[in-house]
Amino acid sequence: MAGRDRGLFLLRRFAGTVVVVALLSVGMFGLLYLAPGSVQQTLLGTRPATLETIAAIQARYHLDEPLPAQYLRWLGGVLHGDLGTSVRTGMPVADMIGQRLPLTLALVGYGALLALLVGVPLGVVGALRRGRAADRLVVTAGVVGLSAPPFAVGLLLLVVFAAGLGWFPVYGTGEGLADQAWHLTLPAVALAVGAVGMFVRFSRAALIRELDQDYVVFARARGLSGAAVIGYALRNSLVPILTAAGLIVTGMLAGTVLVEVTFALPGLGSLLVDSVTFKDVPAVQALGLLFTLLIVAVNLLVDIGYSVADPRVRFGGRTS
Amino acid sequence: MKESTGTGATAEPAIRVEGIKVRQPSTGRTLLSEVSFEVAAGESVAIVGESGSGKSLTVRAMLGLLPQGLEATGQVRIAGERVDDDPRARRRQRGGVVSLLMQDPFTLLNPLRRAGRQIADGLPKGADAAVEVPRLLAEVGLPANVAGRYPFQLSGGMRQRIGLAAALAGGPRVLVADEPTTALDATTQREVLSLIRRVQRERDMAFVLITHDLRLAFSTCDRVMVMYAGRVMETGSAAAVRHEQFHPYTRALLAAEPPADRRLAVIPSVPGAVPAHDAAAGRCGFADRCSLAVPECRTGVPEPRPVRVSGNVREGRLSACLRAAELPAPPAPEPGVVSRPPVAAEPVLEVRDLRRWFAGSPHPALAGVSLTVAPGEVVGVVGESGSGKTTLARCVAGLERPDGGAILLGGADCSDYGRMGRAAVRQARRISQMIFQDPYSTLNPARTVGATLREALWADGRPAGPDDLARLLESVGLARDMAGMRPAGLSGGERQRVAIARAVAGEPRLLICDEPVSALDVSVQAQVLGLLAELRERLSMAMLFITHDLAVVRQIADRLYVLESGTCVETGLADRVLDAPEHPYTRTLLASVPDGSGDWLD
Structure with missing residues (x-):
């Protein structure tokens, strides 16, 4: 019974996700037509416009076919891993992305982990010491973090810890796991600073609300240990914290664009900036689709997280 | 332990509270003072009072569980140990010596933890949960498989039983219950109270019950203590206080509780x-x-x-x-009066075969209910939660669209407000108005009382000058200077009066009342019932009065409809239905009204 419920729940969410991705893929394909100038022009990019190249592009992209057929052909290519050819480098876009994706994922994962490990405990401390000095300090730090833009934090970190103190490298990705982690630390911190503020806010507010609930008083009154009582409240704060985590990870995916440029890291963000600068539409299209997919995937994961954290979501029960 | 030398362990009361005082240091306010009492081992004591009497704060202070920002002084000894100055002793005692059962079964359990594990969390160290949890569940009358359920999968009564099992898990010698059945239906209330009392006797625990209901206290406990405005007014054995009250407040409190067996001319x-x-x-x-x-x-x-x-x-x-x-002898109980005979006239409200089935619900909320309300007549609709009584009221008021059946207001079809023209809706609103249960959410907190009422007068096309406003306020027993206040500054009773004024501003022919007094204290309830009776006379207004409380409905209704699971099981003159109920469900409901006798729970 419970297993079937969960299966149904996941199926529903997954179907919804597929619909969203399908709609967004239409938008991404439309980019080709929304870009200023003719489609041939866009696909030619900076190459010389000879008759042969134009004919080759016509044939390559089937531009004489009706629009829906072109879209389906493009979509078919995308589904088979053919994301087109970069106008700028002439390489397949899929290969370019493949080289850079691991770095960006590692950067976002590292940043999110840092933010989680710092932000949630700080929020918990703030909630448990509500109104006291520790709480005020945590809240103030959160606001400072939230209001600092990642690229500015990045520059500051570079100046202090890389150029000034020399503890971390100024640019580059490093070799080997430990070295890579060392290279990624400053960029990840730059990404995490704002996220820490978000985590502090969400987890503190959620925990404060839960600590005021009757079930917490009841748990104390019947002699549960302090740790068990905080465990009760934390478990119930999980849904808002998950919401925050989803927002933070998607925000970080966008934040990589600036941070990768600041730290000169060869990730998707810097690829996106280069591609946009060179009007490399196939690459922009593919990157746009990829970011969309990543964001949709994060949201799906958060939805699944809700169902794990809260049985009422899973069983469709009413939260009375 | 060390100090109980002379008297011996048996003479030491389970609880001894001396001179408790609760303050709020940030405002310098004192909320209660000089509260002292004792509870002997195995004895049950009820602390009775209205909101603001300090009854809940007293036990919270006794247990060291005051809300943030409050401070208590005074001596508290539990099971012979002084605990008021020793937070560690308190922590040690919780669960194993003293335990608390709270009011609202819908919030007292951790919503994300299975019932069995919540009970197991409170077991003493070394106890085997696989043995103890089913034993505790059996003790509170639940099957063992409930352990695997989440709270949201259980009814209110079952949740309160789980709460009791959890409170008992540590094997306490003192159980404190803070209004444990107020949020439950009448029949469930009686079951849960009778369960608590049985468990208390079997385990020979000392028991403290906090309640606002004096009759309930008489039926449940050995002794009662009446509180008012943060002080103790009267103490005595339940039977003795029931027989003879030595404080005018206790008398007033008792008199304000409407009897279920007769209708009083005036409460x-x-x-x-x-x-x-x-x-x-x-x-x-x-x-x-x-x-x-x-x-x-x-x-x-x-x-x-x-x-x-x-x-x-x-x-x-x-x-x-x-x-x-x-004190002079209290006046003899008022004799009952007969409810009014029905008037033969074109009904102001006619409901025919009304049906409503909410998506996802296993039962229909309304499975074909028909009723009529004659002009000036008060018709009571009684039933428990899930009977469909509130859905009925909401359909009539146009807040809910019925799936089938017809609603005629003053002869006009108002079954579907969505398909009626503006003028027709306006007309329907002029005929019927509604007042709601919760006085705390019925008023817009951002608007002053005056703005709310002025709007109601305008909506009906009446003049809304300062004098009209004052007249309206006075008609519900409020001072005219209250117009400038916002709901946050008003008490529950005052808010409900404002809500009534808002509803009667246009002198509707029908007032739909959805549990209008069930969230109010008894003395305020008596005042509001008096006000409704007076308005009915003055405006010759009919009422559709929805309630779960048979004693209340007895005081105000001329005719009754008894609803069970969306069907009407009995109808007739209020006196006839309540004096000679024909349907077993009506009889069950009647038996669930506390009568104050010691054998009510048996």
């Missing part, structure tokens, strides 16, 4: 409201509302003292009334 209500503790400093808190007050009542705080009537000390009785010994 005796005391004017005014419970004052804040500090507002009654240096005098008797009840003096301003007391018809027997003498000047001495206002010159000092009367202490609870043993009652001495014509030279004999009444055993176990304390009263904080200076005139306890000379």
